[in-house]
Amino acid sequence: MSFIDMERLRATPLETVPYDYLVVPNFVRADRLQDVLKDYPDVPGPGSHPPAVLDIRGDFKALMDELDQEPFRKAIEEKFGVDLTGRPTMYTVRGFTRATDGKIHTDSETKIITVLLYMNDAWDSDGGRLRVLNNGTDLNDYAAEIPPDGGTLLVFKRSDKSWHGHEPFAGKRRAIQMNWVTSQAVVDHEQGRHARSSRFKKFIRMITGKAA
Numbered sequence: 001m002s003f004i005d006m007e008r009l010r011a012t013p014l015e016t017v018p019y020d021y022l023v024v025p026n027f028v029r030a031d032r033l034q035d036v037l038k039d040y041p042d043v044p045g046p047g048s049h050p051p052a053v054l055d056i057r058g059d060f061k062a063l064m065d066e067l068d069q070e071p072f073r074k075a076i077e078e079k080f081g082v083d084l085t086g087r088p089t090m091y092t093v094r095g096f097t098r099a100t101d102g103k104i105h106t107d108s109e110t111k112i113i114t115v116l117l118y119m120n121d122a123w124d125s126d127g128g129r130l131r132v133l134n135n136g137t138d139l140n141d142y143a144a145e146i147p148p149d150g151g152t153l154l155v156f157k158r159s160d161k162s163w164h165g166h167e168p169f170a171g172k173r174r175a176i177q178m179n180w181v182t183s184q185a186v187v188d189h190e191q192g193r194h195a196r197s198s199r200f201k202k203f204i205r206m207i208t209g210k211a212a
Contacts, residue, residue: 005024009079040060117153127168136163
């Protein structure tokens with residue numbers, strides 16, 4: 001049985017103000033979410049961690065495999081009017097957020113489409129809710145605010161005005177990030193950088209018992 005609700009994605013309209021994005025609550029089917037969460041990998045600390053340095057297994061792996069298949073890519077192409085044929089994908093996994101995370105940004109120019117799949121239970125905190133912003137200076141001037149819970153999907157097309165960020169939150173905040181990017185060189189560089197950081201955090205946790 002599928003982990004993701006493609007019909008829900010296809011039925012969700014594309015928002016175009018202030019930039020192209022869409023939000024799909026319960027994109028991970030409610031009856032499968034806990035199956036995925038039980039196999040969520042042990043993430044050694046804040047920041048982004050490439051799958052290659054994590055223990056990806058079971059239903060979590062099955063979910064990621066499903067995201068990497070043609071039906072999902074085709075649905076994103078149709079929604080955003082882009083051709084992603086031959087464009088490589090890049091994944092990172094997050095487990096925790098620092099109080100200093102969430103600053104306003106647009107994502108790098110090497111990213112074409114950003115996919116964020118939030119993998120938390122009910123979200124009670126005011127912080128950590130990603131905001132689709134109308135500008136690059138005011139975190140309170142936003143078009144949408146997305147709680148990172150319940151298998152919610154956020155997808156946006158990167159542009160010079162794809163501003164987003166969130167109020168500070170420190171603690172567990174699980175998310176899968178997937179990007180279609182401009183070239184394999186981008187994947188190699190970014191995954192290598194994140195892998196080195198992840199290994200360092202594992203080392204620090206091993207010798208201190210605390211996350212880096």
